[in-house]
Amino acid sequence: MPAVARTLLVGLEAHDDRVELPLVELVVMVIDEYDADNFTFGRNYLGIEHSDDLVIIQITANNTRTVEQKRALYQRLAENLKESPSVRSEDVFVNLVEVLKENWSFGTGIAQYAQPV
Template sequence: MPLVRISLRRGKSAAHLAALRNGIYAAMRETFNVPEDDRFILIHQHDAEEFDCDPHYLGIARSDDLVIVQITCNNSRTVAQKQAFYRCVAEKLAADPGLRPEDVFINLLETAKENWSFGNGIAQYA
């Protein structure tokens, strides 16, 4: 059950935000074997002074369109799956909404299955 948090600068259209959500969800379905309807995605928009990111870290030229994707998920994916996921997200977001691959920053936070409760005060995966 991935929990996706997308952070970006404020001012993008509803269509742009939907494309971000849909592209990331599609990539999770394709590369992480996420089941249909397992969709929990939050968007956080920030004013420019609240979004401080180095534009050249590791030699990658980032623009003001940088999108930071942080995903909390079970610790069950291989390195190959993660690499495929990163590529797939960058490709999907380049296609729609037109992000440059340099502006797609992804961070995975992996946790044990018993650390999730989907409701009713129950640890459904424990």
């Protein structure tokens, strides 16, 4: 059950359900939009040219996936956003933050996934 944050320039059409995470229940999605003056990024990193259509997707999830599953996720996100709303795959920046299960609290001050003491 990941939490997802998307960051993009104001006016980009990346607000639909193209950030699909297969086989998981999405708990929260936060979308941050910035004016061009407040959205600074490297135009070229690792030989990948980024444009003003850059979409940054940060997923925080339990540390339970294999490298193969992660690669498949990144590929699927890029394909979905290329299909609609036509974001180039070079402009789909994904950051997966993996945490231990006890690092979540969904309310009431309780770490619901932590082992009982």
